[in-house]
Amino acid sequence: MDKKSIKKVVLAYSGGLDTSIIIPWLKENYNNCEVIAVSGNVGQADELEGLEEKALKTGASKLYVLDLTDEYVNEYIMPCLKAGAIYEDYLLGTSHARPCIAKGLAEIAIKEGADAICHGCTGKGNDQVRFELTLKHFCPDMPIIAPWREWDIKSREEEIEYAEAHNVPLKINRETNYSKDKNLWHLSHEGLDLEDTGNEPLYEKAGFLEMGIAPTQAPDTPTYITIDFEQGVPVALNDKKMTAKEIILELNKIGGANGIGLLDIVENRLVGMKCTLYSRLPAEQFSTALTSILKHSALTR
Amino acid sequence: MTMHEKQKLAITFAELVYNGQWFTPLREALSAFVDKTQEHVTGKVRLKLYKGNIIKAGAWSDWSLYSEEIATFGEDEVYNQADSAGFINLYGLPIKVQAQVNAKNAKK
Numbered sequence: 001m002d003k004k005s006i007k008k009v010v011l012a013y014s015g016g017l018d019t020s021i022i023i024p025w026l027k028e029n030y031n032n033c034e035v036i037a038v039s040g041n042v043g044q045a046d047e048l049e050g051l052e053e054k055a056l057k058t059g060a061s062k063l064y065v066l067d068l069t070d071e072y073v074n075e076y077i078m079p080c081l082k083a084g085a086i087y088e089d090y091l092l093g094t095s096h097a098r099p100c101i102a103k104g105l106a107e108i109a110i111k112e113g114a115d116a117i118c119h120g121c122t123g124k125g126n127d128q129v130r131f132e133l134t135l136k137h138f139c140p141d142m143p144i145i146a147p148w149r150e151w152d153i154k155s156r157e158e159e160i161e162y163a164e165a166h167n168v169p170l171k172i173n174r175e176t177n178y179s180k181d182k183n184l185w186h187l188s189h190e191g192l193d194l195e196d197t198g199n200e201p202l203y204e205k206a207g208f209l210e211m212g213i214a215p216t217q218a219p220d221t222p223t224y225i226t227i228d229f230e231q232g233v234p235v236a237l238n239d240k241k242m243t244a245k246e247i248i249l250e251l252n253k254i255g256g257a258n259g260i261g262l263l264d265i266v267e268n269r270l271v272g273m274k275c276t277l278y279s280r281l282p283a284e285q286f287s288t289a290l291t292s293i294l295k296h297s298a299l300t301r
Numbered sequence: 302m303t304m305h306e307k308q309k310l311a312i313t314f315a316e317l318v319y320n321g322q323w324f325t326p327l328r329e330a331l332s333a334f335v336d337k338t339q340e341h342v343t344g345k346v347r348l349k350l351y352k353g354n355i356i357k358a359g360a361w362s363d364w365s366l367y368s369e370e371i372a373t374f375g376e377d378e379v380y381n382q383a384d385s386a387g388f389i390n391l392y393g394l395p396i397k398v399q400a401q402v403n404a405k406n407a408k409k
Contacts, residue, residue, distance in 0.1 A: 076323075082342075083335045084307070085315035092318055099323035130321030137324040215353030222351040224358060229346070232339030259353035270320050285355060290346045297365035298341040299304035 001116070001143040006030045009145065010109040011118045012101065012131065013037035013063065014044075015051045017159050017170065018120035022147050023059045024166040026118060030145070033115075037063040038108050040101035042072045043184025043249075058168050066104040069184060073245040076100050077185055081287050082232040089265050091284045093186030098127055102134035110139060118145040126270045184248055186281040187211055194276050201264050201278045211280045212256020223258055227290055234290070248283040255282025307338050 009026055013019045023035050037060040041048060048065060055063040076096040085092060109117050117135055121128035123146065132144055153159055156177065163170050178189040187210055193199045203214035227247070228236035234247045242250070255261050261282035266274050310331055317328045344362025348355050371380055 079332050079335065080314075080318060082339050083314040083331065084311040085318055086311060087315040087319045092315060095319045095321070096323070098321065103324075126319070126321065130323075133321040134324055218352040222349045222356075224347060224349055226345055226347045228344070230343045232335075232342040254350065258350040260350060260355060262353065286348065290348070297344065297360065297362050297367050299307065299338060300366065301302055301304055 003030060006033055006115045006143070006145075008034045008036065008112065008114045009116050009118050010036045010038055010105060010112060010114040011060070012105050012120065013039050013051075013055060013060070014120070015039070015047060015054050016120075017156065017163065018122075018148075020054070020058055020168050020170065021153075021159055021163045021166065022118060022120050023055075024168065025147055025151060025162075026145070027059060029150075030116075035060045035118075036108070036112055036114065038105050039063065039065045040068045040097075040104045041065055042068050042097045042100060044182040047182065054169060064108055066108075068100050068104055070243075070245060072097060072100045072183070072185075073243075073248065077248070078233055078244060088267050090263055090279065090281065091287065093183070093188055093279060093281055093284070094127065094181045095130060097181075097183045097185075098130035099134040102131045103138060105131075106135055106138035106142070109142060114142070116143040116145050118147065121146065121148065123149040124271060124273070129270055182210075184245070184252070185284060186279055188277055188279040190275065190277055194278050197266065197276055201262075203262065209256075209280065211252055211282060212261070213259055215259035215262070218257070218259035223254060225254060227286070229290065234287075251283040251286050253282075255286060256280075261285045303338055307335070310334065 009030065011019065011022060011026070013023075019037075023037070026033060026035050037055040039048060039051060051065065052063045076099065080092055080096050087095070105117060105119075108114075117139075119128065119131050121131060128146060128148075132146075135142060135144060153162060160170065162168075177192065178194070179191045181188045194201060202208045204216060226236075226238055227234050228239075234244050236242060237247045237250055261280050261284065263279040263281060264277075265279070266276050269275055314328070314331050314335070317323070317325065317331070322328055341362075341364035343364055344360065346357075346361075347359035349358040350356075
């Protein structure tokens with residue numbers, strides 16, 4: 001990649017710490033280039049509030065917010081649900097959102113005639129691979145900029161210092177600054193106390209769980225629900241016809257209120273290391289229970 | 302056969318997704334297989350939610366291959382228990398032949 005030829009960059013933007021400081025960093029290191037921010041909405045609703053103002057204030061020329069929620073449910077989550085695609089201990093949460101977002105990113109980059117696509121994934125994780133493999137599919141010749149593999153910043157602490165030095169607005173609370181990934185299917189936490197496997201996740205602590213309560217705090221009386229499936233896809237909840245997306249959102253609420261969906265695991269990353277992860281996936285746990293009942297009934301041995 | 306094959310492929314499918322290989326011919330081919338297996342996964346499930354647990358509380362499907370009439374421990378008229386003798390003789394033939402050959406060689 002000829003650095004001097006980069007004049008316009010499309011950035012996968014979440015408004016979090018990484019992608020916020022990337023905007024001034026790109027301008028500093030890539031010819032004061034135009035930065036077009038793109039957020040793919042896969043159900044992280046509350047994180048999208050005030051995002052445009054923040055992106056523009058940080059130096060982006062504009063922000064696209066792509067509503068990918070229906071596409072994400074119908075073309076990514078449902079195929080995984082039908083496949084029963086369980087990786088180690090869970091039905092995946094971040095993995096199938098990445099190709100969906102990256103596809104949207106590639107489409108904007110092509111439409112805008114961008115010279116490069118930039119993402120904020122670290123060089124230690126899976127997401128850099130998931131993003132870039134999808135980009136290679138949709139725009140095989142597009143240069144990719146991954147600042148975490150280039151810059152001198154080594155930690156989140158240094159990122160915060162960089163942000164402060166470049167007047168990037170931040171909403172950082174250092175105590176609850178887990179590395180999170182949220183979509184309408186799951187919410188995962190990594191980092192801080194969770195990095196020590198000897199620590200119990202603080203399920204009961206106020207403010208830790210965002211999608212419901214801990215089992216120990218759940219009601220003493222059970223809740224009954226019914227779900228109807230057609231050809232492996234949920235079509236009704238408690239006898240009311242709904243889209244799969246609506247059912248997932250509703251199950252997140254009902255499940256969260258009953259302490260369903262907690263997962264505390266060590267998993268094997270593609271890039272070699274094992275990592276610890278706490279995840280909340282209320283709807284996912286229903287799906288596995290449901291499909292295990294139905295698929296046993298409908299398939300020959 | 303379908304179900305067991307699907308379970309094996311589910312691991313491959315999950316690895317492909319985890320590893321970022323969504324837009325590949327293999328993932329698409331596996332999805333086509335999966336869709337075929339879902340043609341009759343139609344029905345209703347009732348669940349009981351209690352303090353972090355999901356307890357099965359009933360399942361109904363017009364396509365269910367489960368037959369109470371065949372599986373019952375009571376008297377039935379569709380399953381002839383005498384059929385099992387021939388099935389086991391043929392199914393166990395390789396094991397029996399292996400054991401006989403082992404025994405013959407052990408005497409040498």
